[in-house]
Amino acid sequence: MSTTALTGIGLLVTHDAELGEIRDAALVIDEDRIVWIGASADVPDADDGTDLDGRCVIPGFVDSHTHVIFAGDRAPEFEARMSGQPYTAGGIHSTVAATRAASDDELTGHAAGLIAEMLAAGTTTTEIKTGYGLSTVDEQRSAQVAARLSDDVTFLGAHVVPAEYADRPDDYVALVSGPMLDACAPYCRWIDVFCDRGAFDVDQARTILAAGSARGLGLRVHANQFGHGAGVQLAVELGAASADHCTHLSDTDVEALAGSTTVATLLPGAEFSTRSPYPDARRLIDAGATVALATDCNPGSSYTSNMAFCIALAVREMNMTPAEALWAATAGGARALRRDDVGVIALGSRADLVALQATSPVHLAYRPGVPLIAATWKGGQPITA
Numbered sequence: 001m002s003t004t005a006l007t008g009i010g011l012l013v014t015h016d017a018e019l020g021e022i023r024d025a026a027l028v029i030d031e032d033r034i035v036w037i038g039a040s041a042d043v044p045d046a047d048d049g050t051d052l053d054g055r056c057v058i059p060g061f062v063d064s065h066t067h068v069i070f071a072g073d074r075a076p077e078f079e080a081r082m083s084g085q086p087y088t089a090g091g092i093h094s095t096v097a098a099t100r101a102a103s104d105d106e107l108t109g110h111a112a113g114l115i116a117e118m119l120a121a122g123t124t125t126t127e128i129k130t131g132y133g134l135s136t137v138d139e140q141r142s143a144q145v146a147a148r149l150s151d152d153v154t155f156l157g158a159h160v161v162p163a164e165y166a167d168r169p170d171d172y173v174a175l176v177s178g179p180m181l182d183a184c185a186p187y188c189r190w191i192d193v194f195c196d197r198g199a200f201d202v203d204q205a206r207t208i209l210a211a212g213s214a215r216g217l218g219l220r221v222h223a224n225q226f227g228h229g230a231g232v233q234l235a236v237e238l239g240a241a242s243a244d245h246c247t248h249l250s251d252t253d254v255e256a257l258a259g260s261t262t263v264a265t266l267l268p269g270a271e272f273s274t275r276s277p278y279p280d281a282r283r284l285i286d287a288g289a290t291v292a293l294a295t296d297c298n299p300g301s302s303y304t305s306n307m308a309f310c311i312a313l314a315v316r317e318m319n320m321t322p323a324e325a326l327w328a329a330t331a332g333g334a335r336a337l338r339r340d341d342v343g344v345i346a347l348g349s350r351a352d353l354v355a356l357q358a359t360s361p362v363h364l365a366y367r368p369g370v371p372l373i374a375a376t377w378k379g380g381q382p383i384t385a
């Protein structure tokens with residue numbers, strides 16, 4: 001057992017209702033947990049200590065929506081899109097082919113590289129989806145790789161109907177709900193369905209989510225990215241932890257989210273990278289919905305791993321206040337994963353912390369694109385770049 005004191009914290013953002021923000025703060029870490037929080041002048045003795053010299057400390061970012069198990073990239077597709085061609089879901093099939101052709105070691109190495117990139121940028125919790133295998137064996141391989149890297153693995157066999165099932169999508173739904181689910185469920189905590197135009201309709205989504213629920217998996221839904229639809233309503237009806245994207249919402253959708261425990265997870269990197277209109281975060285927050293921010297890190301529509309970038313987009317493009325955006329990127333992400341041990345700095349929570357090269361978290365949006373992560377601790381361990 002050894003304890004570490006972090007002192008000289010100019011501003012500690014806890015996201016804990018009782019603590020709020022503390023100026024001139026300190027905290028003590030014991031192994032992987034936070035065991036003391038208070039004024040820097042009152043800090044108890046600890047085995048080791050680090051003086052943060054007035055820096056701001058925030059909870060580590062919780063990225064509750066990523067697709068980091070894949071091979072290859074789609075830079076030419078992005079370049080074409082930025083040259084005026086509209087985004088369609090078609091390019092995903094090239095990632096599926098590359099992922100199927102990659103070895104387990106290649107998939108692991110690539111995903112671990114992205115997770116390391118995220119950690120260096122302050123993200124200490126990352127949800128990881130499957131969804132580029134789209135065969136039983138390749139989805140299971142993807143889930144196994146993801147489970148080595150995260151406690152929050154999501155089975156997304158229902159990402160898109162693979163080319164070989166294009167003329168018989170209901171057969172693919174049966175595969176996803178049956179043998180593929182059976183092969184993946186042991187490695188997963190969650191199941192997700194892309195319920196949108198060009199992907200799975202609401203009846204197919206309901207079938208797949210019900211099968212996952214029967215296997216004990218929690219529910220998540222890709223909903224309302226490309227247009228109005230029933231995805232958000234389905235997520236709320238089934239008690240999903242999260243409805244993700246929420247770009248096109250009716251008044252009924254907003255009311256449903258506001259009256260539920262389903263988090264609206266907004267992914268502004270996708271709108272940025274597809275040059276699409278952003279979701280209306282203000283409308284959701286003002287209605288009382290819980291909002292999370294995540295990267296949607298994937299090679300097609302949002303190849304960023306950087307939560308600070310998403311915070312800057314949320315503030316500049318979605319009219320979230322800097323404080324709302326930071327909350328959504330930490331505590332909001334934790335809500336979306338139904339976790340209370342991360343996303344906050346409280347007694348007993350995981351010592352997942354970020355010290356900013358700034359005196360205020362406002363700088364995350366105020367200084368976009370600037371590397372402001374001075375230090376990161378995950379489970380009490382300092383991360384060295």
Ligand SMILES: [Zn+2]
Pocket residue numbers: 065067222296
């Ligand atoms: Zn996604």
